[in-house]
Amino acid sequence: MIKGIxxxxxxxxxxxxxxxxxxxxxxxxxxxxxxxxxLSKRSDNVCNFLEGGSVTTFSKDTKLIYRHFATLYFVVAxxxxxxxxxxxxxxxxxxxxxxKKFENVCELDLIFRSDMVHHILDExxxxxxxxxxxxxxIMDAVTAMERLELETRSAAIxx
Amino acid sequence: ATMAGSHLTREFFELxxxxxxxxxxxxxxxxxxxxxxxxxxxTKSSKMDKRTTKEFLVRLIYAEMLGHDASFGYVxxxxxxxxxxxxxxxxxxxxxxxxxxPDQPLRMMLVSRxxxxxxxxxxxxxxxxLTAACKLIxxxxxxxxxxxxxxLLTHEKxxxxxxxxxxxxxxxxxxxxxxxxxxEKFRRALCDRNPAVMAASLHVYDELVRANPAAxxxxxxxxxxxxxxxxxxxxxxxxxxxxxxxxxxQMKLLRLLATLGHADQKASEQMYEVLLSCMTRADSGLNxxxxxxxxxxxxxxxxxxxxxxxxxxxxxxxxxxSSDNHxxxxxxxxxxxxxxxxxxxxxxxxxxxxxxxxxxxDDTLKRKTLDLLFRMTNPANVEVIVDRLVANxxxxxxxxxxxxxxxxxxxxxxxxxxxxxxxxxxxxQVFELGxxxxxxxxxSSVMRLIAEGGDDEDEEADNEMxxxxxxxxxxxxxxxxxxxxxxxTLFWVLGEYGYLAESMExxxxxxxxxxxxxxxxxxxxxxxxxxxxxxxxxxxVGAVVPSAQQLMDSFGASKDVxxxxxxxxxxxxxxxxxxxxxxxxxxxxxxxxxxxxxxxxAFLDSYVEEALAAGAQAYEKPADMAAAEAEAAAAAAxxxxxxxxxxxxxxxTHMPEAGPSSGAGETAGPGGLQAPAGxxxxxxxxxxxxxxxxxxxxxxxxxxxAAAPAAGFPGTLPGQPGSA
Numbered sequence: 001m002i003k004g005i006x007x008x009x010x011x012x013x014x015x016x017x018x019x020x021x022x023x024x025x026x027x028x029x030x031x032x033x034x035x036x037x038x039l040s041k042r043s044d045n046v047c048n049f050l051e052g053g054s055v056t057t058f059s060k061d062t063k064l065i066y067r068h069f070a071t072l073y074f075v076v077a078x079x080x081x082x083x084x085x086x087x088x089x090x091x092x093x094x095x096x097x098x099x100k101k102f103e104n105v106c107e108l109d110l111i112f113r114s115d116m117v118h119h120i121l122d123e124x125x126x127x128x129x130x131x132x133x134x135x136x137x138i139m140d141a142v143t144a145m146e147r148l149e150l151e152t153r154s155a156a157i158x159x
Numbered sequence: 160a161t162m163a164g165s166h167l168t169r170e171f172f173e174l175x176x177x178x179x180x181x182x183x184x185x186x187x188x189x190x191x192x193x194x195x196x197x198x199x200x201x202t203k204s205s206k207m208d209k210r211t212t213k214e215f216l217v218r219l220i221y222a223e224m225l226g227h228d229a230s231f232g233y234v235x236x237x238x239x240x241x242x243x244x245x246x247x248x249x250x251x252x253x254x255x256x257x258x259x260x261p262d263q264p265l266r267m268m269l270v271s272r273x274x275x276x277x278x279x280x281x282x283x284x285x286x287x288x289l290t291a292a293c294k295l296i297x298x299x300x301x302x303x304x305x306x307x308x309x310x311l312l313t314h315e316k317x318x319x320x321x322x323x324x325x326x327x328x329x330x331x332x333x334x335x336x337x338x339x340x341x342x343e344k345f346r347r348a349l350c351d352r353n354p355a356v357m358a359a360s361l362h363v364y365d366e367l368v369r370a371n372p373a374a375x376x377x378x379x380x381x382x383x384x385x386x387x388x389x390x391x392x393x394x395x396x397x398x399x400x401x402x403x404x405x406x407x408x409q410m411k412l413l414r415l416l417a418t419l420g421h422a423d424q425k426a427s428e429q430m431y432e433v434l435l436s437c438m439t440r441a442d443s444g445l446n447x448x449x450x451x452x453x454x455x456x457x458x459x460x461x462x463x464x465x466x467x468x469x470x471x472x473x474x475x476x477x478x479x480x481s482s483d484n485h486x487x488x489x490x491x492x493x494x495x496x497x498x499x500x501x502x503x504x505x506x507x508x509x510x511x512x513x514x515x516x517x518x519x520x521d522d523t524l525k526r527k528t529l530d531l532l533f534r535m536t537n538p539a540n541v542e543v544i545v546d547r548l549v550a551n552x553x554x555x556x557x558x559x560x561x562x563x564x565x566x567x568x569x570x571x572x573x574x575x576x577x578x579x580x581x582x583x584x585x586x587x588q589v590f591e592l593g594x595x596x597x598x599x600x601x602x603s604s605v606m607r608l609i610a611e612g613g614d615d616e617d618e619e620a621d622n623e624m625x626x627x628x629x630x631x632x633x634x635x636x637x638x639x640x641x642x643x644x645x646x647x648t649l650f651w652v653l654g655e656y657g658y659l660a661e662s663m664e665x666x667x668x669x670x671x672x673x674x675x676x677x678x679x680x681x682x683x684x685x686x687x688x689x690x691x692x693x694x695x696x697x698x699x700v701g702a703v704v705p706s707a708q709q710l711m712d713s714f715g716a717s718k719d720v721x722x723x724x725x726x727x728x729x730x731x732x733x734x735x736x737x738x739x740x741x742x743x744x745x746x747x748x749x750x751x752x753x754x755x756x757x758x759x760x761a762f763l764d765s766y767v768e769e770a771l772a773a774g775a776q777a778y779e780k781p782a783d784m785a786a787a788e789a790e791a792a793a794a795a796a797x798x799x800x801x802x803x804x805x806x807x808x809x810x811x812t813h814m815p816e817a818g819p820s821s822g823a824g825e826t827a828g829p830g831g832l833q834a835p836a837g838x839x840x841x842x843x844x845x846x847x848x849x850x851x852x853x854x855x856x857x858x859x860x861x862x863x864x865a866a867a868p869a870a871g872f873p874g875t876l877p878g879q880p881g882s883a
Contacts, residue, residue, distance in 0.1 A: 017224055022261045029226040046521035047485035054559055081365070083410045085450030085486065089400070090407075111175055114224075115217050115250050118257070126322065127293040127329040129362045132355065133407045134397055141318070145249075148283060152246045 001128040002087075003062060003077040004031065005121065007110060010071050012036040015110040018121055020128035023057055031057045039066060039073050049084050052077055067091050071107055090133065094124055097138050119145055170197075171218055191227050198222065199231055212239055213247050216254045223258050233258060233265055240272050245283055248276075252291035259295065266295050270303045277307040282316055289322040296326075298333045305330065305337065312344055317353040324348050324359035331366050349381065354394050354405065357385070361411040368418050379419050379426050383433050386412040390437050406447045409437065413454040420462030427463035434459060438471060446486075453479075453490045460497045472498065473505045480512045489524055492516055496531040506535045514547060522557060529560075533567045541575035545585055552592045565593040569601050579608055580624045587631060587645065594642035602644045606651055610748045626659040628652055633663055636671060646675075647688045654692030655748055658699055666704050669696040673706035683719050690714065690725045694732070698739040708733075 004023075007016035014032045023031065034055040042050070052062035058077060065087040066075040074095065076087045097120055098105040102113070110117055123132055123141045132138055174194055181187040201207060201215055212235055219232045236258070239251030259266050269291070276288035289311070292304055308330075311323040327345075330337050345367075348360035368375045388394070389405050389412070398405040416434075420427040434455055441451035456472040459465070476498065479491030495513070499506040506513075513535070516528040529548070536544050545568060552564045568589055576582035586605050590597055609628055612621030632649045635641065641649070650672065653660075657668045675681075676689030693707050711733075715726035732739040744750075771777060 014224055017257075024260055025223060025226065025228070025258075042522075043520070045485070047489045047523055049486065049489055049523050051523065051526060081369075081414065083407075083450055083454055085446060085453060085490065086407055086410050088486070089447050089450065093400075108175070111221065112171070114220060115253055118253055119249065122290050126290060126325045127332075129325060129328060129359075130407060131321070131325060131359070133400060134355075136397060137355070144283065145246075149246050152244050 001079050001081060002125055002130070003058060003079065003128065005125065006032060006035060006073075006075045006077070008032060008036050008039070008073045008075065009107060010073075012040070015072065015107060016114065016117060016121075018118070018125070020125075021057070027057050031055060035064065035075055035077075036073075038064070039068075039075070044068070048088055065091070067095075069095065072110075086130075090124065090130060093133060093135055093138070094121065096135055097124075097142065100135075100139060101142055116142075116145075168214060171214060174218070187225075188227075191222055191225055194218065195222050195227050195229055198229055202232055202235065207235075209239070209243055209247050213243075213250050216250050220254055220257055230258075233263070237265060237268055240269060245281070245287070248284070249287045252287050256291050256294040261297070266297065267300070269295060270300055273304055274307050277304065277311060282319060285311065285314075285319055286322055289319070289326050293322075293326050293329050296329065296333070298337075301330050301334055301337045309344075312348070317351075317356055320348070320351065320353070320356045321359045324356060324363060328359075328362045328366065331363060335370070349385075354398055354408070358405070358408050358411070361408065361415065364415060365411065368415055372418050372421070376419060376423070376426055379416070379429050382412050382415050382419070383429055386416070386437065387433050390433070390440050401443075401445050401447055403441070403443055403445065403447045403451065406451050409441075409451050410454045413437070413451075413458045417458040417461040420458070422463065424463045427465070430458075430462060431465050431468060434468060435471065438475070449479075449487060449490070453494065456494050457497060460494065460501075464501070469498070469502060469505070473508075476505070477509065480509060480516070485521055485524065488516060488519070489521075489527060492524065492527045492531050496527070496534055499531065499534050503535070503537070506531075510535075510540070517547060517551060522560065525551075526560060526563065529563060529567060533571060536571045536575055538575045538577065541571065542577065542581070545572055549585065549588050549592070552589070561593065562596050565589060565596040566598075569597065573604065578624070579612070580627050583609060583624075583628050584631065587635070587648075590642060590645035590648065591635075594644070597644050599644065602648050605648060607749070609652060610655065610746075622659060625652075625656045626661065629656050629660045630662060633660060633668075636675070643682045643685045646682075646685045650676075650685070650688040650692040654688075654695035655746065657692075657696055658745065665696055665700045669693055669700060669704050670706045672696065673704070673710045676710055677713060683722065686714070687721055687725060690722065690729070694725070694729045694739075695743045697729070697733065698736065698743045699745065701736055701740075703733050 001020070003019075003021050005016070005018040006014065008014055012033065014029075017028050017032065019028055019031075034057075035052075038050055038052075038054070048066055050064040050066065052058045052064040053060040055062065055064075055077075059079070061080045062077055063080070063084065064075055064077050065084055066073055067088065068074075074091045076091060078087060095105075098109070098117065101116070101120065102109045120138065120142055123138045125131055132141075174190070177190050178187055181190060198215065198219060201211075207215060215232065216236055216239065219229045219235075222229045233255070236251045236254035239247045240255065241251075243251055255266070255269060273288050273292050273295075276284050277292075279285055279288075289308075292308075296304065308323055308326055311319050312327075314320055314323070327338055327341065345360055345363050348356055349364070351357050351360070364375070364378065368378070386409060389408050392399075392404045394405050394408075398408070400406055413434075416430050420430055438452060438455045441448050441455060452475060456475050459468045459472040472494070476491050476494045479487045479494065482488055482491070492513070495506060495509060513528060513531060516524055517532070519525055519528070529551075532544050532548065548564055548568050548571075552561060552568065555561050555564060568585070572582055572585045572589075576585075583605060586601065590602070609625060612618075612624070629652060632652050635645070636649065636653075653668060653672060657663075657665060660668065663671075672689055672693050676686055676693060681689075690710065693710060697703055697707050707729075711726040711729045714722045715730065717723045717726070732742060
């Protein structure tokens with residue numbers, strides 16, 4: 001099971017928090033801080049996996065799978081039942097989708113359109129389990145949403 | 160890309176800009192606090208239109224993500240869910256999903272909305288509800304939405320069926336009993352014509368199979384068959400990822416098979432063929448191919464062993480471990496750790512490669528390798544491995560890594576030590592390098608081992624061992640900055656076995672210890688050990704060396720009671736050195752103190768009686784004190800708020816209830832305060848006596864039957880906790 005997905009920037013600020021463990025807000029903040037503490041110590045030439053057991057809100061067998069893109073860390077926290085390499089690819093799929101949707105996605109996109117980012121993520125992971133891994137399927141769902149938004153907006157303008 | 164399609168206000172944009180430019184956490188906090196105030200104003204102001212509310216919610220989510228409470232705005236999310244168009248509804252659901260805490264009562268208010276949306280004719284609306292439900296549903300809400308979810312299982316759209324299965328998985332996690340009779344429906348999902356729905360059902364099966372493997376063995380043929388078809392590429396091309404057919408489905412199935420095949424020969428035999436085929440086909444050279452390969456290897460190590468498969472798996476592991484790719488090396492080590500437990504022969508081949516991984520600058524890899532080495536240790540290789548581990552401890556900087564190393568070395572050294580001497584040498588190094596990280600029980604074990612000697616009762620060999628230890632410690636004794644645990648062990652060893660030393664005479668040793676013991680800033684406990692060591696050596700030498708005398712004088716008046724006591728005892732015993740030798744026998748730290756026939760210490764009876772007669776207070780056993788405490792607490796608890804009417808004051812003789820607030824000086828009221836039974840204020844018992852450290856004991860309550868209310872008094876309120 002995936003316990004949470006976090007996007008944190010190079011200064012430790014959270015850009016996206018998707019928690020599947022039912023943590024409280026303070027616990028989520030604590031988690032972000034501790035994850036960042038672990039990640040900022042990693043150099044660039046190491047593996048993409050970390051033991052997450054030292055994070056207080058996670059159980060001992062938790063692992064962190066992360067990728068560092070420019071100014072952002074994409075982190076997936078999962079228990080022992082998930083595939084490490086598989087999750088790494090999942091992050092890839094997610095980021096590729098963001099890129100397609102936002103055209104060269106950057107950090108500001110994550111802030112201003114956080115609702116859309118969440119909607120995209122909701123098509124990939126649901127209830128802590130991997131829902132959809134096909135880039136095409138995810139994009140289809142995203143396009144459907146976009147069309148809906150456009151229709152709604154034009155309807156509002158006409159009204 | 161940023162402002163493309165942006166319909167957000169200037170206000171939000173400015174907010175983000177100022178936060179981005181803020182120079183400190185305090186400044187950022189201040190900006191967000193202002194923002195939260197602004198949001199709060201908006202909720203109070205006249206109705207926000209839907210568009211504004213939508214942005215409002217996005218900003219609320221943002222503020223909460225940065226750790227600020229904006230729960231005043233939650234109600235807006237509910238509004239949007241209920242009355243907004245699809246886009247707005249979705250944002251409302253999103254806000255609720257992200258922000259509503261597990262115990263937020265507003266969740267309940269969404270139930271009827273969820274039900275309605277799940278019955279909608281609009282696919283998107285159904286999907287929004289399903290996604291939100293997955294996050295928001297608690298155990299007690301399952302019943303309310305299960306019916307609607309059930310209907311959606313057979314919806315014509317695959318995306319709905321898929322998400323419904325995921326929702327049911329959530330129900331399964333929250334309350335397995337809620338979906339206990341869904342076997343048939345799950346089977347249907349597994350056989351769904353759309354592979355995505357089938358994939359979703361695998362999550363459900365993962366949960367079910369792990370909970371009860373035995374009950375699900377009949378699924379093995381189905382899983383094997385699906386895996387075969389998937390890996391042979393029979394799924395629609397959409398399900399391929401980088402030309403690998405449905406890798407995530409393969410991985411999920413492999414995990415299922417691993418659980419089902421574990422320790423079950425019959426089940427495992429059905430899997431061997433497909434596992435071999437998967438392995439061959441997964442070898443694509445791409446990351447995702449390695450992912451599937453790793454899962455196959457893992458499954459092979461979990462199920463009933465098959466030599467061909469294990470050999471193939473081992474070959475795979477070899478490639479992983481020697482790869483340049485860090486991730487693969489990590490997975491190689493992990494697989495090796497899995498295989499080495501039941502099939503150690505595969506590990507020895509890789510010993511050198513593993514050692515190299517231990518040197519890797521990557522901390523994660525190092526930790527995983529330590530874990531592996533730990534599992535690989537046996538009496539044959541323990542010395543080599545421990546050597547490497549200790550070298551690592553010397554260089555390691557990260558605290559968690561150091562703790563790990565200390566714990567593992569201690570455990571492995573104790574378990575597989577070829578000799579006590581070796582064990583003590585290793586532990587001395589660990590004490591030196593690990594300092595405070597070593598458990599205090601470890602030091603005790605080491606000391607005990609030295610004292611008890613070897614199993615074979617060979618006194619000569621034991622003394623040889625002890626001499627080695629003593630000499631080792633004598634070499635160390637002058638080294639500055641030794642950790643406390645090491646010093647304590649050192650002092651103990653020298654005190655007990657210093658006489659075996661070949662390089663130093665006892666008086667000189669005593670001198671050395673005393674000078675160290677007198678050092679400023681020494682830890683109290685360590686100093687205590689040193690003082691005791693000096694005392695023991697004095698007993699053995701038979702004379703008090705001047706440095707010892709000086710030591711005892713300096714600390715005889717110490718504020719620390721333990722040290723003062725040790726010095727006082729020394730001073731008394733030093734005047735009778737033969738007694739001192741009896742009190743501190745040589746090489747007898749493991750022997751019991753014998754008190755033949757006088758375990759009750761009867762010889763002290765007269766001493767005790769004298770003291771009692773002179774007015775000393777008798778000793779009250781802690782157990783008795785605890786019982787008295789409990790009694791008093793129970794009596795006090797019975798004087799909680801009273802909900803029943805007071806008894807009519809009459810001329811009767813029962814005492815009024817005296818709560819903790821009653822003063823001792825209360826004079827007689829109409830009920831009459833009687834003197835306590837037993838009479839006399841000097842009696843120890845009674846509420847106003849001197850007994851007990853709580854001064855007054857609350858008086859016992861009168862029997863409830865006596866508290867019959869007269870007419871005109873309010874009767875006892877029903878269901879109220881009465882007095883005891």
